[in-house]
Every structure is written in C-alpha cells, then in structure tokens.
Amino acid sequence: MPEQGQSASTFTIVGIALASTLVPLNSTMIAVALPTLADEFDITKGHAGVLITVYLVAMLVGQPTAGRIADHIGARRLAIIAVTGFGICSAAAMFATTFAMLVAIRAGQAVFASALSPSVQALVRKVTGPEARGRAFGVQGSVIGAGAGLGPVVGGLLLAAFGWRAIFAINLPIVIVVLIVLRRSVPASVDEPVPHTDNGPATESTDLDQPPIANPTFVAAFSTQALAVFAQYALLLVCPILLDDRGWGTGTIGLALSALTLGIIVMSPTGGRLGDEWGRRRPVVLALLVSTIAVATSAAFGTAVASAVLIVSLLFFGLGYGVASPSILTAGIEAAPEQRVGLAAGLLSMSRYVGSIIASILLTVIVSDDTSGVGTMLALSTLALGVSLFTASRLPRAPVAPKHAVAVG
Numbered sequence: 001m002p003e004q005g006q007s008a009s010t011f012t013i014v015g016i017a018l019a020s021t022l023v024p025l026n027s028t029m030i031a032v033a034l035p036t037l038a039d040e041f042d043i044t045k046g047h048a049g050v051l052i053t054v055y056l057v058a059m060l061v062g063q064p065t066a067g068r069i070a071d072h073i074g075a076r077r078l079a080i081i082a083v084t085g086f087g088i089c090s091a092a093a094m095f096a097t098t099f100a101m102l103v104a105i106r107a108g109q110a111v112f113a114s115a116l117s118p119s120v121q122a123l124v125r126k127v128t129g130p131e132a133r134g135r136a137f138g139v140q141g142s143v144i145g146a147g148a149g150l151g152p153v154v155g156g157l158l159l160a161a162f163g164w165r166a167i168f169a170i171n172l173p174i175v176i177v178v179l180i181v182l183r184r185s186v187p188a189s190v191d192e193p194v195p196h197t198d199n200g201p202a203t204e205s206t207d208l209d210q211p212p213i214a215n216p217t218f219v220a221a222f223s224t225q226a227l228a229v230f231a232q233y234a235l236l237l238v239c240p241i242l243l244d245d246r247g248w249g250t251g252t253i254g255l256a257l258s259a260l261t262l263g264i265i266v267m268s269p270t271g272g273r274l275g276d277e278w279g280r281r282r283p284v285v286l287a288l289l290v291s292t293i294a295v296a297t298s299a300a301f302g303t304a305v306a307s308a309v310l311i312v313s314l315l316f317f318g319l320g321y322g323v324a325s326p327s328i329l330t331a332g333i334e335a336a337p338e339q340r341v342g343l344a345a346g347l348l349s350m351s352r353y354v355g356s357i358i359a360s361i362l363l364t365v366i367v368s369d370d371t372s373g374v375g376t377m378l379a380l381s382t383l384a385l386g387v388s389l390f391t392a393s394r395l396p397r398a399p400v401a402p403k404h405a406v407a408v409g
Contacts, residue, residue: 008127008185010139015181016127017140018174019083020120021147023113025174027055028151029158029167030106036164041099050103055110060353062114067122067346069115074191075122075342078115080182085112087175093168121345125333126190131276133334138272138326142265145322149261152254193339218344220394221332222351227388228288228321228328229355234381235295235317236260237363238374239310245371246307256311263318268326275327281395284324284331288392291320292385299382302375324392331395 008016030051038048070078089109096102120140128136158166236257243253274283294316298305329348336344362380367373 008124008136012127012181012185013124013136013139014143015178015185016079016120016123017143018181019079019178020117020140021144022083022086022171022174022178023059023116024144024148025151025154026109026113026167026171027052028148029155029170030055032152032155033159033164033167036159037099037102040164041102043099047099051106054103054107055113056353056357058107058110059114060350060357062111063118063349063353064343064346066115067118067342067344067349070119070122070342070345071339075119075126076182076186076188076191078342079119079123080179082112082115082119083175083178083182086116087172087179090168090171090175094165117349118342118346121329121333121349122341123186123190125341125345127186130334134272134275134280134326134330135269136272137330137333138269138275141268141272141322141325141329145261145265145268149258149265215335216394217335217396218332218347220391221328221335222348223391224284224288224388224395225325225328225332225348226351226355227384227391228291228324229352230359231291231295231355231381231384231388232260232317232321233356233359234363234377234384235314237359238367238377239314241367242303242305242310242371242374243307248307256307257314259311259315260318263315263320264322264325267319267322271323272326272330274323275330279397280327280331280334281392281397284327284392284395285389287320287323288385288388289320291317291324292382292389294320295378295385296382299375299378302378303371305378327395328392334396 034045034048034051037043037051038045041048066078066082086109089105089112093102093105093109096105121137124136124140125133154170155167158170162169239257240253243256248256271283271287294313298310298313301309332348333341333344363377366376366380
C-alpha cells in the first residue's frame with residue numbers, strides 16, 4: 001500500500017463529496033414541494049410532512065449502523081451500493097401513483113442516504129494523507145454546503161418548470177457522476193484491511209476493541225459538533241419567525257438565511273487548510289469563538305434585535321463554523337482506529353441530527369407565534385457555543401498521523 005502523502009486529487013474528493021451532497025439536497029428540495037404534493041395526492045400539508053420525518057428518522061438511526069457496515073465490507077463498496085440504491089429509489093419515485101407508494105420509496109431512499117455520509121467520510125480518510133486530510137474535509141464541507149443552500153432554489157425552479165417528479169429526476173445525473181468517480185478514480189484496494197502493528201505513533205488510536213465513543217478525542221469531536229449544530233439550527237429556526245413577524249417575504253427571508261450557508265461554503269476549504277497547518281484544536285477554538293461572539297451579540301438584544309444585526313450574526317456564525325467544521329470532523333475521524341473509521345463517521349454524522357432535533361424540539365416548547373421566546377433560543381444557542389469552546393479545547397493540538405493512505409487518481 002502506498003505511503004502516506006499520496007493523496008487523492010481535488011477532482012476525486014469533489015466527486016466523492018457529491019455523494020454526501022445528495023443528502024441535504026434531497027432534504028431541502030422536498031420541503032419546497034410539500035404543498036404541491038399535498039394537492040397532488042389530496043392530503044393535508046401536515047400529512048405530506050411525513051416525507052421529511054421518515055427521512056430524518058432514517059438518517060438519525062441508520063448512520064451508525066451504516067458506519068459499522070462500512071467497516072465490515074469496505075467504505076468504497078458501501079458507497080457504491082448506497083449511491084446505486086439511492087438512484088434506483090429516486091427513479092422509482094418519479095413513477096409513484098399514490099402517496100403511500102411515495103412514502104415507501106422515500107423510506108428506501110432514506111435508508112440508502114443514511115449510508116452515504118459515513119461511507120464517504122471513511123473513504124476520504126482512507127484516500128488522503130494526514131497532511132492534506134483537513135483540506136479534503138474542507139472541500140467536502142463546501143460541496144455539502146452548496147447542496148444544502150441550492151436545494152430550495154433548485155427545488156423551486158424544477159417544481160415550477162417540470163413538476164414535483166423532477167426533484168427526484170435531478171438526482172440521476174449526480175448519481176451517475178459519483179459512480180464514475182468511485183469506480184474509475186478510487187481503487188478497490190482502499191477496502192483491503194490494514195494490518196495493525198504496534199510501532200505506530202503514540203498519538204494514534206491503537207486499541208481495536210475500544211469503540212470510538214470511549215475515545216476522549218472522539219467524544220470531544222462528537223460533543224463539539226452536536227453543540228455547534230444545535231446553535232446553528234436554533235439560529236436558523238428563530239430567524240424566519242422573527243423576520244416574518246416583521247413583514248419580510250419568504251424570498252427575502254430565504255436570502256437572509258443564505259448568509260449562514262455562504263459563510264460555510266466560503267470558509268470550509270480555508271478551515272481545512274488551517275487544521276492541516278496548525279493542528280485540529282486551534283482553528284476550531286478560534287473559529288467557534290467568532291461564532292459565539294456573533295450569536296451572543298444578537299442574544300443580548302433578545303426579541304428586539306435589529307434585523308441587520310441578526311443577518312450579520314448569521315454570516316459570522318457561518319464563517320466561524322465553516323472554519324471549525326473540517327477540523328472537528330477530521331479530528332473525530334482520525335481518533336478512530338482504521339478498522340473503526342466507518343463507525344466513527346456514522347456517529348459523527350448522527351451528532352448533527354442530535355443537535356438539530358434537540359433545537360427543533362426546544363423551539364416548539366419555547367417560542368410562541370408572537371415571537372416571545374426567541375431571545376431564550378438565542379441565549380441557548382450562545383450557551384451551546386460556549387460549552388463547545390470547552391469541548392473543542394480537548395481536541396488534539398496536532399493532526400494524528402496514521403500509517404496508511406492510498407494513492408488514487
């Protein structure tokens with residue numbers, strides 16, 4: 001197996017990352033189509049929301065399981081299976097004639113989607129050396145951020161021009177591109193087991209029987225990501241409520257929210273590079289400090305926060321989290337032994353859903369239609385970021401140096 005330092009090209013990383021982009025793209029596109037689907041199948045909009053619920057539940061529950069499967073059969077093999085299955089379900093959804101049929105197909109799509117992030121993240125670790133791994137996860141973060149940000153726009157355009165079936169059809173060219181990259185640019189040898197020896201660096205995890213959740217570095221990465229994502233969703237969920245109460249239109253609100261996504265897209269590659277050059281801890285702590293100050297500024301004003309200040313908070317939160325996210329993910333993935341990378345990736349992916357689901361539950365409990373409680377949610381977002389600074393301080397100062405990386409095209 002090639003020595004470390006022989007890493008995948010940017011083209012290959014982008015191609016691999018496109019697979020995980022299918023997850024947020026199909027989560028946000030379907031949200032735009034719910035009113036149309038409700039009319040199509042003569043159901044309530046609330047009933048149509050089952051299409052989102054089944055997707056989120058499958059992602060929450062399925063990702064750790066998918067990670068374990070990746071460890072057993074190989075990340076490349078699982079990625080190919082998941083992308084193929086996702087494509088088949090997307091094609092089948094185009095021909096659904098009843099809502100029950102569409103829900104069943106959507107559930108299948110969600111099962112395959114739950115395997116995408118763990119397999120892709122495990123694959124990125126395997127095809128990159130430690131000196132370039134942060135950059136690779138930074139590129140992946142930008143690609144995923146673009147998918148999440150473009151989802152509502154693309155969904156709306158497809159819905160207006162071609163109808164709801166087009167939001168499933170758009171997945172097919174992406175699936176084809178990803179399969180070509182996985183088969184032609186990623187060698188099958190990445191799925192070969194890596195022999196364990198006892199002469200690795202002291203910083204590398206060597207206990208193959210220890211689950212990632214028992215590894216202090218992994219726990220720090222998991223906790224930091226869950227807390228940061230909670231803060232992100234708390235901010236994203238209260239902003240539309242507050243701006244809508246002030247008479248903003250849906251299009252303008254969507255544009256305002258894109259400030260956060262833009263920050264993530266722009267800064268993720270830089271964040272990954274800084275993690276490779278500085279070690280994982282410093283860029284995360286400094287970047288999350290920026291995000292904390294941004295949210296705390298809005299929280300200080302509570303419900304009376306000026307709209308401009310809120311939007312600036314969104315932007316600077318996104319810039320900070322964009323820098324921090326690649327190093328958080330890289331540290332967690334590197335903390336796992338080679339034979340447990342898939343499980344670690346699955347658990348880290350699950351941490352995002354833990355944070356977002358807790359935020360959405362608290363929103364329903366705390367925030368009222370008259371916007372009371374918005375200040376409390378902003379305060380909780382600030383508190384979560386404050387705690388994340390502590391957990392981030394437990395991340396390693398320098399990147400872990402695993403013994404193997406695979407050369408790919």
